[in-house]
Amino acid sequence: MPLDLVHNREEARAALETYDFSLGFAELKANVELLRKEFLEIPAQIDPVEWAFVNIILTASETSRPGPFKASVYQRTMMRLVTSSAVGQITILKGVQIGYSKTLKIIFAYVIAYMAKRVAVAFPTQRDVKRFYKDEIADMYQSVPELAKIIRALERGVAQDTWNEQRFINNAIAYFRAAFNEDDLQSFTAWLMMADEVDRSGWQPKKDSAGNKLEQYRNRGVDLIGSKVIVGSTPGVRHLSIIWQQWLTSDQRKLRVKCPHCEAEQELVWGSKDQSKPGFGWDLDDDGRVTAGFYRCVSTTVERICRIDEVDKEDMIENGVFVATTVAKQPGNVGLHVPSWLSMSPGASWKILAQKWLNAQDDIEKLKEFVMFNMAEPWDEFDSRSFTGDRLADRTRAYPAEVPDDVVVLVIGGDDQTNKEGDKVFKLASREISVVGFNRKKQPRLILHKVIPGTVGDPTADAIYRHYMTRPYHKRDGSKWYVKATAGDMGGHHPEETLIFFNSFPSSMNAFAIRGSSQAEGQRLPTMWPRTVGTSVKGKKKYHFYTVDTQAAKDEFAAMLVLGGSHAAMFPTSVPDEYFERLTSEHQVKQKNGGYHWEPKKGRRAEEEWITLVYALVALRGLQLKRPEFRDLNLAAKKLGVPDIAVDDEADELIWEYDGDDQSVMAKEAPDEFPQIEQHVFRTVRIEGSQTSKEQKKNHATAQPMADAPAEGDKQARKRRIGGIIR
Missing domain, CATH: 3.30.420.240 (Nucleotidyltransferase; domain 5)
Structure with missing residues (x-):
């Protein structure tokens, strides 16, 4: 018999005191929890490294390691920094042949397709940014399924995409800009801004410039919560280097590795001729050519010198960790120093780098190139x-x-x-x-x-x-x-x-x-x-x-x-x-x-x-x-x-x-x-x-034509007859 809670309140109160609702509450709580997990809870963010491994397949024409993209230690660090709420800028002081362009394109795909945010990519000149779009980005719109499915269909009356600006059905937008043209850095908003080769002249202010081009570019993201900028470049001359100035305001992280022999932790440095100090060394044949490159580990804990051969390079480096060496002057600016010897590219083998170093001795131009492009250090002009x-x-x-x-x-x-x-x-x-x-x-x-x-x-x-x-x-x-x-x-x-x-x-x-x-x-x-x-x-x-x-x-x-x-x-x-x-x-x-x-x-x-x-x-x-x-x-x-x-x-x-x-x-x-x-x-x-x-x-009379001088070892050719004045 149902209770009449309106007219018989005393009877109802007495009856409710005898009822047990615990089973009903438990069942309700369980059902609410189930609903929350299935429909209301925000899913955990997919790690960009895992996302790239599943979605990015590299071909033999674009890498020495075709197949699913397997990020290196520096690439993993860089990709995960993009998703960190504590990071506002990522500064990459880099050498060549480290796979930097590949990293940028994968971060681009992840932020556009998965995070559904706006991305801007800026290079020094229009030719540079157009080449990056054609060589690295355009093919991904077909080869990466997660990108292909957000491409807008062609519709009459709707503005179509161009090579330097694309809109996607998930509301993400991609902008490609040239720093040389200052106007290119205006009139758009982006959550992630990627600035590449900032030490090239295209990033330098002109006489009539409105100011620092990198700062103008950075301002494109100030209206969006959690916006980030990636600044990367091989360094140039120290007193003019933009990337060096950005590096100095970062926390200056360098890779720490363990010696495979004595387990001493250290940073890999190029070193000097002093055999008692850490640094790279090499074996030479009778003609003075490098036959093998190795690293000289000088442990201060066990008082021994270990020879780390190139066969141990990958395992040692891939198990390393980037460690901050200072407190960032610009809060949220994380800097990574990535010299060429950390790369697994065939062209960056220790043997090849050692030969380059030897060839650069007494040749100021080659030495300058080695310091900037391989050591990833700015060049100091002489006093x-x-x-x-x-x-x-x-x-x-x-x-x-x-x-x-x-x-x-x-x-x-x-x-x-x-x-x-x-x-x-x-x-x-x-x-x-x-x-x-x-x-x-x-x-x-x-x-x-x-x-x-x-x-x-x-x-x-x-x-x-x-x-x-x-x-x-x-x-x-x-x-x-x-x-x-x-x-x-x-x-x-x-x-x-x-x-x-x-x-x-x-x-x-x-x-x-x-x-x-x-x-x-x-x-x-x-x-x-x-x-x-x-x-x-x-x-x-x-x-x-x-x-x-x-x-x-x-x-x-x-x-x-x-x-x-x-x-x-x-x-x-x-x-x-x-x-x-x-x-x-x-x-x-x-x-x-x-x-x-x-x-x-x-x-x-x-x-x-x-x-x-x-x-x-x-x-x-x-x-x-x-x-x-x-x-x-x-x-x-x-x-x-x-x-x-x-x-x-x-x-x-x-x-x-x-x-x-x-x-x-x-x-x-x-x-x-x-x-x-x-x-x-x-x-x-x-x-x-x-x-x-x-x-x-x-x-003054004008010049007359003259016969070419013979090359070394050549016979003297008959001289051309000289006649008249060129007018």
Whole structure:
């Protein structure tokens, strides 16, 4: 009989006191718990490493390890940091061949497909970001099922996706941007912003820039909770390096591993020649080539030295842990240092890295590349205070011939200038040249420095210039060596005549008309030599010129001059006493942007002894880009039979131990002595103020074409007949 709880309350109260509801409550609680687990509870987030292993299949065309993506220790660390609420920035100070691009694309897929959030990807230039999209991203939209199923269907009236912006049905959006174009970094919002190769020039602010481009990019995520930025790059020059500055504000994590022999924990460092300290070592064959690379573990706990061979590399590194070495100055900024020797890529084997290191000794350019690209450390430009005339004067040696034995290639650097020898009324126009030989370590040997009176276009002066470009220079074995490239500055008083003069030579002579680039003081371009050739049209003719970064060329050549060792720079004893004082006429001056700019020392001018040597290096760079056989001077030396170190065959001693008289060109030829050339007349040119191009052409004849110089060992071809004036 049901209880009447309304009219019989006393009876109902008495009845309820005798009822047992415990079983009903237990059943209700169980059912609610079941509902919560099946329908109400938020599922645990899938680990990005596990997600990638299930969803990303790599092919043999894109990796040396095809199949399901198996992340390395640094990749696992980086991927999991993306899902950490305590992390706001991930800074990757990286070497090459570590699989960084693959990691970025997998993080991109995970955040877009699984987390359904907005992602922005920025590279230095549009070409860079477009290549990344085509090579790494586009194929994933078909090959990764989790991405394929969120691709929008084509619909009429709906804006379609482009390569640089895509929208997905799960409300995720992908943006691809170029840092070079500052406007590209505006007008979008993203939860994850990936900034790659931030040390490239595209990330550097322009003169009219609104400020730091990385900070502008970072601001795209400030409106979204938990937004993150990944900043990665191989480092550049320390004082200009963006990634280095970001690294310094991070917690600077480095991989700690256990020695497989003594279990001592340590960070793998490149090390030094000191065998009692930790570092990499190598075995050599009889020819000095690396046969094996290994790591030298110096344990302080068990007082022993362990040799860790490459066979133990993967297990040791993959079981390592990234450990913070400092407290982050920017809270939430986690930094990972990933040098190339942590990579399992075949190109990053310890054996290959050891050979690269040995090849880089005495070669400043290769050493710079190894430090930045393999050690993942910024490059320190030399201190110009060590660039002194007294120090360089110690590099003079008596030459046993016009060309030292170890020279591999000859080039010329030339500069046009006015009134170095004239007065206030009658100004003397002249050109100066330096003939320079480079050895297999790309160290310079001055062959000749010469002042050629007369302006560009003067027939006699031009003929003398051609003479030094085409005459043979002899080694003591009697072999003839010819100039392979010449670079002359067209930024002086006679730019048009210089342009026409250098374009009058056949392409095979590699005569380059150059001019300096115009970037802000303290900045450097990505490369010394331009990617494209400049063209000037005069009448119906086209003339080519090259805009080069002369500041970068000065950096590199000055570093060569102060580099010591058995292959150091060399000058003949016959150079004038004032030569080295003029050679060091400039020094580096720090700019407000943190960079350095070469400027004349107080009360001085930039002397041609220095400028022409710099242009000789520019000529060499142009030659190496145009002629593949000279790109590696070490290989070129072997093919030409050039010895590693210049040796006196009879005395069996190094060339700089030669105790005979100086046999250099400068010893044989006085500064005011010139080859016998028809109508050998030099004109003193009266220049009052600046001249127009028409006035210059009226005063000076233009250049004439010249036959190419024969290669070493080739027979002399019949000279081309010279006729008429090029107009």
